[in-house]
Amino acid sequence: SAVISQKPSRDICQRGTSLTIQCQVDSQVTMMFWYRQQPGQSLTLIATANQGSEATYESGFVIDKFPISRPNLTFSTLTVSNMSPEDSSIYLCSVETRLGNTEAFFGQGTRLTVV
């Protein structure tokens, strides 16, 4: 298993500002993902964070709005840029420790409220 530390756990931000969320894993992982969960909804994949290269974004998500970094195999950041109230969600980091693993672990989540 992997222990994932996600920071901050929650934040209240002003519209138009940006927030960077950090995801730190206690061991090297093959895959890191970022998900968004809007209020009362299920999880939607934002992007796959690729080590040393640009993230792979899902349809409806763009790098300018959600820039992602992954400088090594244990750390990634997601930035929510130029925030609006519609960005109020829980953002979750997920990791897999090896390809084809039978488990997928999540961080504690970041509960973001934009006012």
Add this chain to the structure above:
Amino acid sequence: AQKITQTQPGMFVQEKEAVTLDCTYDTSDPSYGLFWYKQPSSGEMIFLIYQGSYDQQNATEGRYSLNFQKARKSANLVISASQLGDSAMYFCAMRATTGANSKLTFGKGITLSVRP
């Protein structure tokens, strides 16, 4: 494409009784994995159980078991001896286990409330 369907309305169960949470899926992938997660009000996603499409036996993890019926494309979660702490949202998810894309596809979730 993969699809997960969870259509049950909010579920209620008496403490110490068993409860079944339904999940059906659709996929064209020949090999896939099915997951269940618990999300309490704190927001974290807690991994509960995994079932591989080629596993011969249904998965079990403590009080959690997965009733996997491949022909019917269902993967229901059974929680035995419910506890008050089981009150949470429960999500079914799946992903292909072949190819490079291992992202998870989630259902809409089911709310479970355990009554004392």
